[in-house]
Amino acid sequence: MSALNHFGLDIGTHSIKAVQLGGQTTRPVFIAAGQVPTPSQGLNSESEEDVAIIAQTIKKLHQEAHISTDKAVTALPESQIFTRVVELPNLSDKEVQSAIQWEAEQYVPIPMNEVQLDWQILSRPKQKGSDQKVEVLLVAAPKVLISKYLKIIKAAGLTAVSLETEVTAVVRSLVQRVEGNPTTMVISIGASTTDLSIVSANQISFTRSIATGGLALARGVAQELGFELDQATEYMKTYGLDATQLEGKVMQAIKPIFDVVVNEIRRALAFYSGKRPDVPVKRVVLTGGTAKLPGLVLYLAEALGLEVQIGNPWEGISLPSQVSQKLIQDSTSYAVSVGLALKVN
Ligand SMILES: Nc1ncnc2c1ncn2[C@@H]1O[C@H](COP(=O)(O)OP(=O)(O)OP(=O)(O)O)[C@@H](O)[C@H]1O
Ligand SMILES: [Mg+2]
Secondary structure: OOEOOOEEEEEOOOEEEEEEEEEEOOOEEEEEEEEEEOOOOOOOOOOHHHHHHHHHHHHHHHHHOOOOOOEEEEEEOHHHOEEEEEEEOOOOHHHHHHHHHHHHHHHOOOOHHHEEEEEEEEEOOOOOOOOOOEEEEEEEEEHHHHHHHHHHHHHOOOEEEEEEEHHHHHHHHHOOOOOOOOOEEEEEEOOOOEEEEEEEOOEEEEEEEEOOOHHHHHHHHHHHHOOOHHHHHHHHHHHOOOOOOHHHHHHHHHHHHHHHHHHHHHHHHHHHHHHOOOOOOOEEEEEOHHHHOOOHHHHHHHHHOOEEEEOOOOOOOOOOHHHHHHHHHOHHHHHHHHHHHOOOO
16 A cells, blocks of 8 residues: 555647546545647657647646646656567576566667666566576666656656556556456557557566557548548547448448557467467457547457457546546546556655
8 A cells, every 4th residue: 555646647649648646556536637639749759849848738737637746657658668578587586687688689679778678577486496487577668768758747847756658557557456357458549559468467468569549540531531630530439430320431441440450459369379378368458549439349349259348547536526527538548647646656
């Protein structure tokens, strides 16, 4: 049990979300939340001016949402970091520390002196001296990315207390708060990316990021039906994958693009079941703004042959009645920021 005294800040490519919880990790209490559209250049731009615009937007969100602490915990986008589960011989923690460096060099495509390495032991063999492997989750984040985030937070007049990955945050808010879960795949579909993770025995044991999200689907609708992007986005949100609407035209525009994501999901499931046949994935938890796409739950359940549900980050957190409707409506967008707000520092 730990007291919560910071707020979670999720800087997405479509919108920036902030959530502040109080009380204890085991019994969190809602304090404040809000979201604002991300300025058009987002975090892709390197210019000082664009960084200042993002910082101003965060500052405004912090004020308007009435967040009462300056301490921020934020998330690095999965698409820009390197996460991998590696298996090592049954080494001591100290030995793991040096083996990790070597492991990271094998798969991180940028020089080791340009990344910050972080690792966490997922499982150890029960018996000492056993020839079973130690499973380690390795995270390598480019130092330039970290300094960019720290710079923005500072420019917004806030203090960065820690940084973690989006998947770590989402898994905390949607899966880990309940004990005894079956092996679960979490699919987080934002505007630009879809992040996959598999959680077994309540620990992350696989992650992957795919460069397709709601924006690509809306572009597909715009192209197929000859709409402007804004109008196409509205059609996508209204009709989604529902084949009975508009003679299935919107669905037909979205399907080929979304099926690329579905294929990646299938590949991830196949990879995982080959590696861990003992703990098959039993269910899918969906999140991210695009998880609200009409017909998506059914479509995925049929395509994957698994139980699919939409995750609720507000589970167990009572919301004040004057804000609850909006927050529940946008719940899929808040999964990352709730997870960040729940982090124990
Ligand atoms: N009802 C809906 N149906 C389908 N898509 C929706 C709906 N509502 C919002 N979206 C889409 O959700 C996306 C925004 O979601 P979210 O807030 O999770 O994105 P983000 O975190 O900013 O993006 P990313 O994590 O990819 O950087 C947009 O593409 C938006 O069009
Ligand atoms: Mg996001």
